[in-house]
Amino acid sequence: AQSVSQHNHHVILSEAASLELGCNYSYGGTVNLFWYVQYPGQHLQLLLKYFSGDPLVKGIKGFEAEFIKSKFSFNLRKPSVQWSDTAEYFCAVNVGGATNKLIFGTGTLLAVQP
């Protein structure tokens, strides 16, 4: 079965620090990859997505992610975090097919200290 792993469960950073959140998936075929963010008390919002083409994807709010096919990874990065980036971040994979299911990782809780 397909799965998504997020190894960082809880990350604490100071403002202006750089961020990298890891995401690995297990599936040998073509995948579509997503990062979602959930601010406290809110629903999931799409940060960025990758389907094909340039493996470096830029999203909203200065976030970017790099797809490395050989490592089955899709890590999220931001050069300089802000207090307002405090949220939970989810990596997700869609392996296509008739079901179009989105499989989520367990999430990474990011706390940015002012």
Place this chain on the structure above:
Amino acid sequence: NAGVTQTPKFRVLKTGQSMTLLCAQDMNHEYMYWYRQDPGMGLRLIHYSVGEGTTAKGEVPDGYNVSRLKKQNFLLGLESAAPSQTSVYFCASSYDQEGYTFGSGTRLTVV
């Protein structure tokens, strides 16, 4: 643009009670999904539907039933609520593999 609307937003149930969560979308999406979100476990798929009149089990279907009688609505039912079903429930819909729209969630507590 309403997107995906979930009702109710909050609910407290006693063990053994039943309830139905409603998800409605106005985007003419074929695919609809119910997830539950629990601390440290991410979002887990309960049931999903690939079109009107169809439903299928996800990762954690036990204790839940669903129906999709109309394309725009996807109902999640709990026949006999248990404390283990205390969670935040999210509905989502999609047209294809590229875009998913999530509802704002239903926070359910079973006491």
